[in-house]
Amino acid sequence: MADSYIDPSPANFQAFKDLPRDEPIHMLNLLEYREQAEYPQGHEHAGKGWSGRRAYEEYGKTSGPIFRRVGGTIVWRGSFQTMVTGPDAKRWHDGFVAQYPNAGAFFEMIKDPEYQQAVVNRTAALVDSRLMRFEPGEAGEGF
Incomplete structure (x- = not known):
C-alpha cells in the first residue's frame, strides 16, 4: 500500500x-475514511462497529x-467524484477548506484539551488524509 x-x-x-501566525489561512483537507473505525482499546467508542465516516462525524x-x-x-x-489529474488509484471520500482568522487560532484549537480528546475520533476514522x-487569495472569474 502507498504511504x-x-x-x-x-x-x-x-x-x-x-510561517507567519498573524494572517488568515486556508487549510485544504482531503479525507479517506477507513471502512471500520479503529479506536484504541478501552476508548468509549471502541467496539461500537462505527464506520470511518461515522467516527469522523463524531470528530x-x-x-x-x-x-x-x-x-x-x-x-x-x-x-469526491473522480480523479481528473492525479494517480488513478487514489480516491478521496470528502474534502473541505477550513478558514482560520490566523495560524494562532489553529494552534489554540489543537492545544485545547477538549480538542485533544476529540482528535482521537479523527485518527480512528481515517486511513489517509x-x-x-x-x-487565501481573491476568488472570482479568472485563474
Missing part, C-alpha cells in the same frame, strides 16, 4: 509553525465548538 498520512511529520509541522461534533470558538469556518466542502495550508 498514508494521518498526522504531520515533525519537519512538516515545523515548516507550518515557521466534527466534538471538535466543532472549539473550531468555531477560535474563529474557524468552512468555506468550501465537497464529496492530506492537510495543506494556503494563503
